[in-house]
Amino acid sequence: DIQMTQSPSSLSASVGDRVIINCRASQSISTYLNWYQLKPGKAPKLLIYVASTLQSGVPSRFSGSGSGTDFTLTISSLQPEDFAFYYCQQSYGTSLTFGGGTKVEIK
Amino acid sequence: QVQLKESGPGLVKPSETLSLTCTVSGGSTSSSSYYWGWIRQPPGKGLEWIGNIYYNGNTNDNPSLKSRVTISVDTSNNQFSLRLSSVTAADTAVYYCARWGHYYDSSGYSADAFDIWGQGTMVTVSS
Numbered sequence: 001d002i003q004m005t006q007s008p009s010s011l012s013a014s015v016g017d018r019v020i021i022n023c024r025a026s027q028s029i030s031t032y033l034n035w036y037q038l039k040p041g042k043a044p045k046l047l048i049y050v051a052s053t054l055q056s057g058v059p060s061r062f063s064g065s066g067s068g069t070d071f072t073l074t075i076s077s078l079q080p081e082d083f084a085f086y087y088c089q090q091s092y093g094t095s096l097t098f099g100g101g102t103k104v105e106i107k
Numbered sequence: 108q109v110q111l112k113e114s115g116p117g118l119v120k121p122s123e124t125l126s127l128t129c130t131v132s133g134g135s136t137s138s139s140s141y142y143w144g145w146i147r148q149p150p151g152k153g154l155e156w157i158g159n160i161y162y163n164g165n166t167n168d169n170p171s172l173k174s175r176v177t178i179s180v181d182t183s184n185n186q187f188s189l190r191l192s193s194v195t196a197a198d199t200a201v202y203y204c205a206r207w208g209h210y211y212d213s214s215g216y217s218a219d220a221f222d223i224w225g226q227g228t229m230v231t232v233s234s
Contacts, residue, residue: 049212
Protein backbone atom coordinates (compact mmCIF):
# COMPACT_ATOMS: atom_id res chain seq x y z
CA ASP A 1 0.00 0.00 0.00
CA ILE A 2 1.03 3.60 -0.60
CA GLN A 3 1.50 5.37 2.73
CA MET A 4 0.42 9.00 3.05
CA THR A 5 2.06 11.14 5.75
CA GLN A 6 0.55 14.48 6.70
CA SER A 7 2.18 17.26 8.70
CA PRO A 8 1.56 18.86 11.03
CA SER A 9 -1.00 16.68 12.79
CA SER A 10 -2.47 19.82 14.33
CA LEU A 11 -1.93 23.54 14.20
CA SER A 12 -3.31 26.64 15.88
CA ALA A 13 -3.93 29.70 13.78
CA SER A 14 -5.85 32.96 13.83
CA VAL A 15 -8.46 34.25 11.44
CA GLY A 16 -6.64 35.80 8.50
CA ASP A 17 -3.54 33.64 8.84
CA ARG A 18 -2.00 31.73 5.95
CA VAL A 19 -2.04 28.01 6.66
CA ILE A 20 -0.02 25.32 4.91
CA ILE A 21 -0.61 21.58 5.33
CA ASN A 22 1.83 19.06 3.89
CA CYS A 23 1.24 15.57 2.53
CA ARG A 24 3.95 13.12 1.45
CA ALA A 25 3.44 9.85 -0.41
CA SER A 26 5.67 6.81 0.12
CA GLN A 27 6.12 6.54 -3.66
CA SER A 28 5.40 8.75 -6.63
CA ILE A 29 1.67 9.20 -7.25
CA SER A 30 1.90 11.79 -10.05
CA THR A 31 -1.04 14.12 -9.33
CA TYR A 32 -3.45 11.46 -8.07
CA LEU A 33 -4.03 13.41 -4.87
CA ASN A 34 -7.20 14.77 -3.30
CA TRP A 35 -7.88 16.95 -0.27
CA TYR A 36 -10.96 16.76 1.97
CA GLN A 37 -12.37 18.85 4.81
CA LEU A 38 -14.13 17.15 7.74
CA LYS A 39 -16.26 18.81 10.37
CA PRO A 40 -17.98 16.91 13.23
CA GLY A 41 -21.52 15.89 12.37
CA LYS A 42 -21.28 17.08 8.77
CA ALA A 43 -20.72 15.31 5.48
CA PRO A 44 -17.04 15.46 4.48
CA LYS A 45 -16.30 17.81 1.62
CA LEU A 46 -14.01 17.37 -1.38
CA LEU A 47 -11.86 20.50 -1.66
CA ILE A 48 -9.25 19.72 -4.31
CA TYR A 49 -8.67 16.93 -6.84
CA VAL A 50 -5.83 16.13 -9.22
CA ALA A 51 -3.56 17.83 -6.65
CA SER A 52 -4.44 21.40 -7.58
CA THR A 53 -7.93 21.70 -9.10
CA LEU A 54 -10.52 23.38 -6.91
CA GLN A 55 -13.81 21.51 -6.60
CA SER A 56 -16.83 23.53 -7.70
CA GLY A 57 -18.13 25.80 -4.96
CA VAL A 58 -14.94 25.73 -2.86
CA PRO A 59 -13.64 29.21 -1.98
CA SER A 60 -10.58 30.40 -3.88
CA ARG A 61 -8.61 30.90 -0.64
CA PHE A 62 -8.00 27.14 -0.82
CA SER A 63 -5.28 25.95 -3.16
CA GLY A 64 -3.29 22.80 -3.74
CA SER A 65 0.06 22.11 -5.29
CA GLY A 66 2.61 19.37 -5.82
CA SER A 67 3.26 16.25 -7.82
CA GLY A 68 5.19 13.05 -7.38
CA THR A 69 5.54 12.55 -3.63
CA ASP A 70 5.13 16.01 -2.06
CA PHE A 71 1.94 18.01 -1.91
CA THR A 72 0.57 21.02 -0.04
CA LEU A 73 -2.82 22.45 0.80
CA THR A 74 -2.77 26.19 1.41
CA ILE A 75 -5.47 28.34 2.96
CA SER A 76 -4.48 31.89 2.05
CA SER A 77 -6.55 33.69 4.68
CA LEU A 78 -8.10 31.47 7.32
CA GLN A 79 -11.79 32.09 7.95
CA PRO A 80 -13.86 31.02 10.98
CA GLU A 81 -15.59 28.31 8.97
CA ASP A 82 -12.23 26.75 8.02
CA PHE A 83 -11.51 25.40 11.50
CA ALA A 84 -11.80 21.69 10.77
CA PHE A 85 -9.85 18.53 9.98
CA TYR A 86 -8.12 18.13 6.62
CA TYR A 87 -7.10 14.88 4.95
CA CYS A 88 -5.14 14.08 1.84
CA GLN A 89 -5.91 10.89 -0.12
CA GLN A 90 -4.17 9.14 -3.00
CA SER A 91 -5.99 7.46 -5.86
CA TYR A 92 -2.90 6.18 -7.69
CA GLY A 93 -2.98 2.65 -6.35
CA THR A 94 -5.92 0.26 -6.46
CA SER A 95 -5.91 0.38 -2.66
CA LEU A 96 -6.91 3.90 -1.65
CA THR A 97 -5.20 5.48 1.35
CA PHE A 98 -5.61 8.66 3.37
CA GLY A 99 -3.15 10.74 5.31
CA GLY A 100 -3.41 10.83 9.08
CA GLY A 101 -5.20 14.17 9.07
CA THR A 102 -4.49 17.72 10.24
CA LYS A 103 -6.61 19.50 12.83
CA VAL A 104 -6.78 23.25 12.31
CA GLU A 105 -7.67 24.95 15.60
CA ILE A 106 -8.38 28.49 16.68
CA LYS A 107 -5.45 30.21 18.37
CA GLN B 108 -28.58 17.52 -5.96
CA VAL B 109 -27.20 14.10 -5.16
CA GLN B 110 -27.44 13.11 -1.50
CA LEU B 111 -26.31 9.99 0.32
CA LYS B 112 -27.58 8.73 3.66
CA GLU B 113 -26.29 5.84 5.75
CA SER B 114 -28.62 3.68 7.83
CA GLY B 115 -28.26 0.67 10.08
CA PRO B 116 -27.85 -0.46 13.68
CA GLY B 117 -25.76 1.75 15.92
CA LEU B 118 -24.73 -1.15 18.16
CA VAL B 119 -23.36 -4.52 17.09
CA LYS B 120 -22.14 -7.34 19.32
CA PRO B 121 -18.60 -8.72 19.00
CA SER B 122 -18.24 -11.59 16.50
CA GLU B 123 -21.48 -10.59 14.74
CA THR B 124 -21.93 -8.96 11.35
CA LEU B 125 -22.22 -5.20 10.87
CA SER B 126 -24.71 -4.26 8.14
CA LEU B 127 -25.19 -0.77 6.73
CA THR B 128 -27.11 0.61 3.78
CA CYS B 129 -26.52 3.79 1.84
CA THR B 130 -29.53 5.32 0.07
CA VAL B 131 -28.82 7.60 -2.87
CA SER B 132 -31.24 10.38 -3.78
CA GLY B 133 -31.00 12.78 -6.71
CA GLY B 134 -28.75 10.34 -8.55
CA SER B 135 -28.63 6.71 -9.64
CA THR B 136 -26.54 3.76 -8.49
CA SER B 137 -27.07 2.30 -11.98
CA SER B 138 -25.01 5.11 -13.52
CA SER B 139 -21.92 3.88 -15.37
CA SER B 140 -20.15 7.14 -14.49
CA TYR B 141 -19.50 6.44 -10.83
CA TYR B 142 -18.43 3.93 -8.26
CA TRP B 143 -19.91 3.94 -4.75
CA GLY B 144 -17.76 3.54 -1.68
CA TRP B 145 -17.48 3.04 2.06
CA ILE B 146 -15.00 4.78 4.35
CA ARG B 147 -14.74 4.68 8.14
CA GLN B 148 -13.17 6.72 10.93
CA PRO B 149 -12.51 5.14 14.34
CA PRO B 150 -12.84 7.53 17.29
CA GLY B 151 -9.83 9.83 17.48
CA LYS B 152 -8.24 8.29 14.38
CA GLY B 153 -8.00 8.99 10.67
CA LEU B 154 -9.99 7.85 7.67
CA GLU B 155 -9.78 4.28 6.35
CA TRP B 156 -11.09 3.23 2.95
CA ILE B 157 -13.17 0.05 3.07
CA GLY B 158 -14.13 -0.57 -0.53
CA ASN B 159 -15.94 0.56 -3.68
CA ILE B 160 -18.58 -1.00 -5.93
CA TYR B 161 -19.65 -0.37 -9.51
CA TYR B 162 -23.24 -0.58 -10.76
CA ASN B 163 -22.53 -4.01 -12.30
CA GLY B 164 -21.36 -5.41 -8.97
CA ASN B 165 -17.60 -5.20 -9.55
CA THR B 166 -15.85 -4.36 -6.32
CA ASN B 167 -12.49 -3.14 -5.12
CA ASP B 168 -11.76 -3.70 -1.44
CA ASN B 169 -9.12 -2.77 1.12
CA PRO B 170 -6.81 -5.80 1.36
CA SER B 171 -6.58 -5.41 5.14
CA LEU B 172 -10.34 -5.99 5.45
CA LYS B 173 -11.06 -7.97 2.32
CA SER B 174 -11.87 -11.32 3.87
CA ARG B 175 -14.52 -9.76 6.15
CA VAL B 176 -16.07 -7.25 3.75
CA THR B 177 -18.99 -7.69 1.39
CA ILE B 178 -20.24 -4.72 -0.61
CA SER B 179 -23.33 -5.04 -2.78
CA VAL B 180 -25.49 -2.76 -4.90
CA ASP B 181 -29.27 -2.71 -5.33
CA THR B 182 -29.94 -0.56 -8.37
CA SER B 183 -33.70 -1.10 -8.20
CA ASN B 184 -33.83 0.63 -4.81
CA ASN B 185 -30.94 3.01 -5.51
CA GLN B 186 -28.94 1.66 -2.59
CA PHE B 187 -25.65 0.00 -1.87
CA SER B 188 -24.70 -1.92 1.25
CA LEU B 189 -21.81 -2.95 3.46
CA ARG B 190 -21.50 -6.12 5.49
CA LEU B 191 -18.50 -6.56 7.80
CA SER B 192 -18.29 -9.92 9.50
CA SER B 193 -16.69 -11.06 12.77
CA VAL B 194 -16.54 -7.55 14.19
CA THR B 195 -14.44 -6.55 17.20
CA ALA B 196 -14.12 -3.35 19.20
CA ALA B 197 -11.57 -2.19 16.62
CA ASP B 198 -14.41 -1.89 14.11
CA THR B 199 -16.11 0.79 16.21
CA ALA B 200 -16.18 3.85 13.97
CA VAL B 201 -18.18 6.42 12.08
CA TYR B 202 -19.02 4.80 8.75
CA TYR B 203 -19.43 6.99 5.68
CA CYS B 204 -20.77 6.18 2.25
CA ALA B 205 -19.61 8.26 -0.70
CA ARG B 206 -19.71 8.61 -4.48
CA TRP B 207 -16.43 7.93 -6.32
CA GLY B 208 -16.16 10.02 -9.47
CA HIS B 209 -13.60 10.51 -12.24
CA TYR B 210 -12.23 14.00 -12.71
CA TYR B 211 -10.00 15.83 -15.19
CA ASP B 212 -8.09 19.05 -14.66
CA SER B 213 -7.59 21.77 -17.30
CA SER B 214 -4.43 20.04 -18.56
CA GLY B 215 -6.17 16.74 -19.10
CA TYR B 216 -4.70 15.02 -16.05
CA SER B 217 -7.23 12.80 -14.36
CA ALA B 218 -7.89 11.34 -10.96
CA ASP B 219 -10.73 9.82 -9.02
CA ALA B 220 -12.19 11.29 -5.86
CA PHE B 221 -14.97 10.86 -3.34
CA ASP B 222 -16.99 13.88 -4.43
CA ILE B 223 -20.20 13.44 -2.44
CA TRP B 224 -20.40 11.95 1.06
CA GLY B 225 -23.10 11.01 3.52
CA GLN B 226 -23.04 12.51 7.01
CA GLY B 227 -21.87 9.24 8.49
CA THR B 228 -23.31 6.89 11.05
CA MET B 229 -21.67 5.82 14.31
CA VAL B 230 -21.41 2.07 14.87
CA THR B 231 -20.27 0.77 18.22
CA VAL B 232 -19.16 -2.83 18.72
CA SER B 233 -19.90 -3.86 22.27
CA SER B 234 -21.63 -6.61 24.17
